[in-house]
Amino acid sequence: MSEKVVLYYFNGRGVMESIRWLLAAAGVQFEEVLLTKREQFEKLLNDGALMFQQLPLVEIDGMQLVQSKAIMNYIAGKYNLNGSGLKERAMIEMYSEGLRDLMEMIMILPFKKTDEKETQLGVTQEKAKSRYFPVYEKALSGSQYLVGSQLSRADVHLMEATLMLEEKFPTILSTFPSLKAFQDRMRSLPTINKFLQPGSQRKPQPDDAYLKNVTEVLKLQLS
Incomplete structure (x- = not known):
């Protein structure tokens, strides 16, 4: 191997x-x-x-x-993307699992029938704006990272998820200023920028x- x-x-x-x-x-x-x-x-x-x-x-x-x-x-x-200690890791896991649920709603779209895709898109947009993004907007208000004082897997997943949602709904972050600022910070990281x-x-x-x-x-x- x-x-x-x-x-x-x-x-x-x-x-x-x-x-x-x-x-x-x-x-x-x-x-x-x-x-x-x-x-x-x-x-x-x-x-x-x-x-x-x-x-x-x-x-x-x-x-x-x-x-x-x-x-x-x-x-x-x-x-070293799992936080410091069990409590931070638990928070990171919760944030990451929420993002996984959100992204799965987009990932299943190609396998949906054509007449089901528009309905699925509508449901995804509504849940993103009412259930998921408010959680991350609140967590990032006045904070650079979702958990603790360093980059974690939750931050990486959030960057992926927000970009994925913007592909489908270009203005979806217009009412989430902390998420937009978060995206800008993430883009400035050399490894993320390269990717x-x-x-x-x-x-x-x-x-x-x-x-x-x-x-x-x-x-x-x-x-």
């Missing part, structure tokens, strides 16, 4: 994108094995690399890690090619 960090996933965002964000924020270089054929997935299964027969898979420190939450917890712990530049390993919004790739490799039957 390579000593390098290697990510196994599709050529798209999905649940791997938050992992890419964390590694990038920590300044960690990583390689990617992009699955384009069913045979690649079957080889991982046959090699015993996928504990629960599903992606994502990350090779790091001589381990094959699966389950996105476990992967992100390991990366956050290894690169936001063209040519980075950040993935674009999913398109039909991504959907076709995922469904063929995993043999999904979409309704």
Whole structure:
């Protein structure tokens, strides 16, 4: 197994994108094995690399890690993105899980029927503005970071989530000044700024090619 960090996933965002964000924020270089054929997935299964027969898979420190939450917890712990002490970590986990719930509402869109997408978008926008963003706006009022006095995984996830929502709703942060200021601060961080530049390993919004790739490799039957 390579000593390098290697990510196994599709050529798209999905649940791997938050992992890419964390590694990038920590300044960690990583390689990617992009699955384009069913045979690649079957080889991982046959090699015993996928504990629960599903992606994502990350090779790091001589381990094959699966389950996105476990992967992100390991990366956050290894690169000092998990706060100081149990209480800070608990807060970071709560903020991160909330953002995961929010981002999942966007991630499922490509797999929705066309007539369901507009409804899903409306629900997502309403919940972002009434349930999720007010929490982070309050936490950042007068504070540079969500938790404590240093960057944490929650901050990285928040940056990813706000940019993701702005792609769908360009003015969604217009009534959340602390979130806008937070974005500006995050953009000034060298590792984040580098990840936001063209040519980075950040993935674009999913398109039909991504959907076709995922469904063929995993043999999904979409309704």
